[in-house]
Amino acid sequence: MKLAKHIKSALAIAAIGAASSAQALVVDGVTWNPNALNDFSATDAMYESIVSNIGDVVSGYSLVTQLNGTASAVFCPGCELTMTFTGYQLANVTLMADLVTPDQYFFTGGTINIYVDSTPDADFTDPTTYGDGILFLSLAAHTMGNGYTLISSPTPQVGNTGNGTGYLDVVGGSAASNFNTNKYGFAYTGNTAADFLFTSQFQLITNDDGDPVCLSSVNDSPICMQGANTINGNSIPEPMPLALVALGLFGLGLQRRLRRD
Missing domain, CATH: 4.10.860 (DNA Excision Repair, Uvrb; Chain A)
Incomplete structure (x- = not known):
């Protein structure tokens, strides 16, 4: 007995x-709980370029401000998590004649890199401060069943907000082994699921008078929009x-x- x-x-x-x-995973100083409701849900403050013509490429950068609803002092104490993205090329434009259905932009390609920087210095007027540190995750845009990697609104007018949606696959970085799960978008990605869902909201940057302005330039593309991205993924517990x-x-x-x- x-x-x-x-x-x-x-x-x-x-x-x-x-x-x-x-309960918790820690990679290069970034801490998150794989048992949390959203597992790995990162939201950022983002700045990006404008696209207007077929062949134009979106580039930008962002600072992660929340991870699973916690502030940087919790998920990255003494460090910062930043993102850079480029390669999203405008491939097709659908203009709706009914003036009710929103126009749509369709993109191909695209990469997003996430970095952990132990010397926080992100300055939204200086893009070089967003791509330094250790490469935490490298994400490639996932081609959906329609042949595109991102669907978004056109560049919005002043005072309006646009949005975009796509999927991402993990291809590298120090935390890559924690996220190769293929759990997102099975029904929308050509029956090949992705590792992350990517959503974005954006609007024109304006000055005090309400006129559009640009902050800087990335890959010869002026940074004239700001907003927020969210990436949602499922991690593999240790x-x-x-x-x-x-x-x-x-x-x-x-x-x-x-x-x-």
Whole structure:
């Protein structure tokens, strides 16, 4: 009887250890909980270029301001998480004649790189301060079933907001092994699921008089819009330590032997 109690205690300890080991993941100073409601949901403050003609490419940069609803002091204490993106090329434009249905821009290509910088210095007027540090994730735009990687509103007029949607695949970075899950957009990506859902909202940057202005330039493209991106992904929890697995299996084996005896 005492042995059975010890076995149950050992199994309980193993379960507690396993649960605690899966509570938080930490990579290069970035901390998040894979058991959180949104798992890995990052929202940023973004600045990007304008596209107007077929062949134009969107470029931009952003500072991650929230991760799973927590501020940078929680998810990246003493550091900052930034993004740079480029390569989204305008490939097609659909203009709606009914003046009710929104026009749409269709893009091909695109990459997003996320960096962890241990010396926070992001300055929205200086794009070079957003691409330094350790490469945390490198994401390639996922081609959807319609052949495009991003669908968005055209450049909005002053006072209006545009939006865009696409999907992303993990292709590199120090945290890459935590996110290669292929769980997003199966029905919309040509029956090949992606690792992240990407959404964006943007509007023209204006001065105090309400006139459009541009902040800087990336890849010879003026940065004239601001907004926010969100990427949502599912991470792979760290495996239970081998010792806990062995302890659990040992306890189960002893329980079975006791029942037989």
